[in-house]
Amino acid sequence: MAMCQIDTTYKHTQWTIRVFSIDGVPGIATLCKMNFDIFTSTTNERGSNLSLEMEYEPQSPLAVLATHNLTVDNALALKVLLPSVLCGLSTTTTSTTALDKFRSLMGTLYGIAGLVHAYDLIYGGSQLLVAAGAPPFEALPVQGQAVAILWCLVGPLSFVKSRIG
Secondary structure, eight states: OOOOOEEEEEEEEEEEEEEESSOHHHHTTEEEEEEEEEEESSSOOOOOOHHEEEEEEOOOOOHHHHHHHHHHHHHIIIIIHHHHHTTTTTTTSOOOHHHHHHHHHHHHHHHHHHHHOOOOOOTTTTTTHHHHHOOOOGSSSSHHHHHHHHHHHHHHHHHHHHHHE
């Protein structure tokens, strides 16, 4: 298991959180770094601004492909999904509506994760399984392969179920 270092600082209206791991995710990426800068808004007492910077050295094709996927995923999550859920969580929103929005968000994220895992099993050399300490998909017993396929299918199923209730 890779070790990571976490440093936090606070000055005036800004939190800074730095997460760094030299080893990263074995076989996928090394020299992983995430920097979070959180500013309390000076124009709106209830608001904050968040800045996220990520860096890593890719060690596999999956990590090279991840750069573009992470950029799109982060933009979608932070600029579309999160604001749409937060806007709906006003004081007039019922808890049922908020729960439905949360289910929709999580269904979308699980759907994407299931597709990414399937891509990794088929084209990515099972990097995610190997990083977790399991053998590659092809080396799994039939029962293990069935569970891995089921895991990949549950994500899109969660997406569908989150849309139909």
